Amino acid sequence: MKRIAIVAGASSGMGMEFVKQIKEEFKNLDEIWVIARRTERLEKLADELSTETCEIVCLSIDLTDARQRERFARALHEEKPYIKVLVNAAGYGKVGSFSEMSRKDLTGMAELNCVALTDMTHMCLKYMKKGSVIFQFASAAAFLPQPRFAVYAATKSYVLSLSRALNRECKKKGILVTTICPGPVNTEFFEIAEKTGTIKSYKKLVMVEAQRVVAKAISDAKYGKTISVYGFTMKAGRLLAKLVPHELLIRFFG
Ligand SMILES: NC(=O)c1ccc[n+]([C@@H]2O[C@H](COP(=O)([O-])OP(=O)(O)OC[C@H]3O[C@@H](n4cnc5c(N)ncnc54)[C@H](OP(=O)(O)O)[C@@H]3O)[C@@H](O)[C@H]2O)c1
Known part of the structure; x- marks a missing residue:
């Protein structure tokens, strides 16, 4: 039985860093399966990182397409691997007012960030056992509703809630779910987010590098932590969202 890791959203940013x-x-690990739509990026990564003992296996899949996810399910069924690590990093956010954004943009976020992540997690879980780890990308946006980023923040609250509950369900099996809640990170995320509007400038002031967020998440998982928050600013943000009424915070930051 092959020991593998699976990284969804591996063609850029934090997925690639993972x-x-x-x-x-x-x-x-015998193999790392890397998933995204941009095949050439995945193949470049495989060329760079594949070794004789650990092969990078490229899977070009649009995770919002249920039929393409089915292809992934079949690949798992044929291989029957032991999944040591799953990283759900495929995701995007688009900025703008709810009423002015297109239905496609709004529902697309929910389809990738919530539906695909849920399906991926469910498909992989039966190939996991004691010692396996699932890394779920939520966001600091999960801590507080965000006007003009409303659907994105809501999708990330979903990921955080789902993953915390799932971690509890998986405890008996010895599987850990670590949910990563970064603030702004220097990736292609912002290019996509700003296609429909402008991100608040204070967010860019606290931007951090992907390498550090991922290193912290891996280290947190080693200590069995269920939530990984990188940096003082985001930790303070999380605390604030626990202590101060959300209506006040939304008025101030919204
Ligand atoms: N950057 C930030 O500030 C930030 C902060 C908090 C949380 N996050 C979250 O962190 C995660 C990683 O984001 P990132 O910053 O690394 O963004 P990124 O650089 O834009 O990477 C997003 C990844 O998702 C993949 N993806 C997008 N749509 C897909 C689809 N339909 N099917 C398959 N793969 C798809 C992209 O690959 P292809 O385009 O090749 O398909 C890419 O590999 C996301 O869930 C994001 O919401 C980001």
Whole structure:
């Protein structure tokens, strides 16, 4: 039985960074399956990182397409691997007022960030056992509703809620679910987010590098932490959202 890791959203940003760090941190993996739509990016990553003992296997899949996810389910069924690590990093957010944004943009976020993540997690879970880890990308946006980023923040609240509950369900099996809640990170995320509007400038002032967020998440998982928040600013934000009435915070930050 092959020991594998699976990274969804591996063609850029934090997903790609995860592939690099998993290779170093999780020894004895036979393969890392990398998933995204941009095949050439995945193949470049495979060329760079594949070794004789650990192959990077490229799967070009649009995760919002249920039929393409079915292809992934079949690949799992045929291989019957032991999944040591699953990273659900495929996701995007688009900024803008709810009423002015297109239905496609709004529902697309929910389809990728929520539906696809749920399906991926469910498909992979039956190939996991004691010692397996699931990394779910939520966001600091999960802590507080965000006007003009409303659907994105709501999708991330969904991921955080789902993953915390799932972690509890998985405890008996010895499987850990670590949910990552970053603030602004320097990736292609912002290019996509700003196609429909402008992100508040204070967010860009607290931007951090993907490498650090991923390293912190892997380290947090080693300590069995269920939520990983990188940096003082986002930790303070999380605390604020626990202590101060949300209506006040939304008025101030919204
Ligand atoms: N950057 C931030 O500030 C930030 C902060 C908090 C949370 N997050 C979350 O962190 C996660 C990673 O984001 P990132 O910053 O690394 O963004 P990114 O650089 O834009 O990467 C997003 C990844 O998702 C993949 N993806 C997008 N649509 C897909 C689809 N339909 N099917 C399959 N793959 C798809 C992209 O690949 P293809 O385009 O090749 O398909 C890419 O590999 C996301 O869930 C994001 O919401 C980001």
